[in-house]
Amino acid sequence: MPAIAPTLPTDTLSPPLPDDEVLLSLGLGADSVYVAWRLLSDPVGHGLREDLSNLTVVTSMTGDEWSDTIDLSRRFLLPLLAEKGVRYVQVARGGRWDADGYVVLSDTRNPVDIEPTGPWTLSDELRASGTLPMYSGGKHVCSIKYKGWVIDNWAADHMAPGYRHIIGYDADETGRARKDSGFTTNGRRPWYPLIAWQMSRPEILAGLRRAFGVDWPKSYCVECPFPSVxxxxxxxxxxxxxxxxxxxxxxxxxxxxxxxxxxxxxxxxxxxxxxxxxxxxxxxxxxxxxxxxxSVLWTVVRVRRVLPAKRSRWCVDRHGPRCEKCVRTPGSVRCPACRELKRQQCPPAERSALCSDPERKGRVWRSVESIGLPRSRAAAAAMLRRAAGRRGLEVEEAAGVERVWLSRREEGFPTTEQFFVAVPNVVEDKAMPGFHSRWTAQVARRTGRAATDPRPAAAAAGRRESADRPDTTDTAAWRQPALV
Ligand SMILES: [Zn+2]
Ligand SMILES: [Zn+2]
Structure with missing residues (x-):
């Protein structure tokens, strides 16, 4: 059994008092389901009221949970919650933007079903952007956005400050718990029962097997980038x-x-x-x-990327805002406090070639624009090949994807790339604000001349094609100057 991490605040390991309001974040996976089962089996022994009237269980639905997790929760957990009359709240993001808030999918002491999908799911977002969940730095960005954020907002509206918030971090996740214990929004006071009980995953799974006679699976989204380990x-x-x-x-x-x-x-x-x-x-x-x-319509898109160089160590040391102390010795190396200040770019007057590191990639700027109308997959592929042929360009086939390259990345940064490719017509046209000026500047650098036409291809083509004449503007859009 792992030892309790000494650095966790002691109150995060002590159970609530019968006067406390208690909120259990239920992820539908083994950890939090085990916590729910144990609390419901012996409420008083865990600081809850006998009738469980001070316990609320909440789940935020990402919309992409594996269905076996949902099914097991339906079969074993819901009857238990209903039998004990525990308030069970199911919430989800209300839409794409934070301003859309959250929606309550169900809120009852007699839950009869799991509502796994809200109006806007994680996969909706990924389809629209044509991206995947980020795994950089092991940060659970999507889990924060589709679970933590939703529950925090619901709790802010429904829980009184000082409530105990149960998170099912197991005994091997004290690092995550330590981080979480720092978040005290709305007077939230976390409780990590699995760490207090010194329960690691094997014991939790064994406990659930004893309770329900099944192997409880891990809860995560189908498109989660983590389970490849x-x-x-x-x-x-x-x-x-x-x-x-x-x-x-x-x-x-x-x-x-x-x-x-x-x-x-x-x-x-x-x-x-x-x-x-x-x-x-x-x-x-x-x-x-x-x-x-x-089964879906496809479209040909033009993809452009500007890959700038990352800000250099040298620049971080010298440029950017300065604190009171450092401002008196200009040109000196900035102190650590300076680096915490806002607006961490170098002042334009001080900018030099040394400010960027050509070996390292900075924040990438992307533009995606569809060319022509949606059509079948085969028709989109044909359109790509036909247009490439007209321009005398090759269709490259790599890992099952056909692309027509107009420019490829150079060695080092900054650099650009540009190609046409056929994709399902679910990806939205989008250029990040500021993309076009950066693109124009990079085209000028690569060609050694002033940039030609920074406008999106559709605008350059003059008009969108009509449905009955599907191919006419394809050629217009492709008559773009071959940028590099
Ligand atoms: Zn600089
Ligand atoms: Zn300083």
Whole structure:
């Protein structure tokens, strides 16, 4: 058994008092389900009221949870909550923007069903942007946005300050708990019972097996980038074999994101879900993905990226805002306090070639514009080849994706890339604000002359094509000057 981390605040390990309001964040996975089961089995022993009237259980639905987790919760957890009359609240993001708030999908002491999908899911967001959840730095960005944020906002409206907030971090997750204990918004006071009980995953799973007679699976989204790591990979692939059409959804997301960025794979280190499934012989999932891709309309898009150089260490040391102390010795190395100040760019007057590091990539700027109207997958592929032929360009086929390159990345940074590719017509046209001026400047650098036409291809084409004459403006859009 792991020792209790001495650095956790002691009150995060002590149970609530019967006068406390208690909120349990239930992720539907083994950890929090085990906590729920144990609290419900012995409320008084865990500082709750006998009738559980001071306990609220809340789940935020990402919309992309594996269905086996949902099914087990339906079968075993809901009857338990209903029998004990525990208030169970199901919430989700209300829409794409934070301003859309959250929606309550269900709020009852007699829950009869799980509502796994809200009006805007994580995969909705990924489809629209043509990207995948980020795994950089091990940060659970999507989990914060689709779970933590939703529950915090619901709690702010419904829980009195000082409430105890139960999170099911297990005894091996004290690092995450320590971080979480710092968030005290709305007077939230966390309680980490699994750490207090010194329960690690094997004991939790064994406990659930005793309670319900099943192996409780991990809760995570189908398109989660984390389960490729060795320990959970087997369970992940086994799940994909049982639920091929769900795995196929993630394959489609990966396919599109990869088409838009050849360096993208669902998992870190260039490991792709499609490859893992192929190695695993999961033809059912791959065939289902092909079917899903074939069932939607496609479009040809023009993808452009500006890949700037990262700000150099030298620049970080010298430029940017300065604190009271450092401002008196200009040109000196800034102190650590300066680096905490806002607006961390170098002042234009002090900017020099030394400010950027050509070896390291800075924040990437992307533009995606569709050319022409949506059409079938085959018709989009034909359009891509035809237009490439007219321009005398080659169609490159790589990892099952056909691209027509207008310019490729150079060695080092800054650099640019530009290509045409056919993708499912779910990706929204979008250029980040500030993209066009950066693109124009980079084209000027690459060509050694003033930039030609920074406008989006559709605007340059003059008009959108009409449905009855599908091919006319294709050529106009492609008559763009071949930028580099
Ligand atoms: Zn600088
Ligand atoms: Zn300073």
């Amino acid at each position: 060795a320990a959970s990979r087997e369970a992940h692939l086994e799940r994909a074999r049982r639920l091929p059409s769900e795995a196929a959804m993630a394959v489609c997301l990966e396919w599109t994101a990869h088409a838009l960025n050849p360096l993208t794979t669902l998992y870190a280190g260039g490991t792709s879900l499609a490859e893992l499934l192929a190695e695993d012989g999961n033809q059912a999932a791959l065939a289902a993905a092909e079917e899903q891709l074939a």
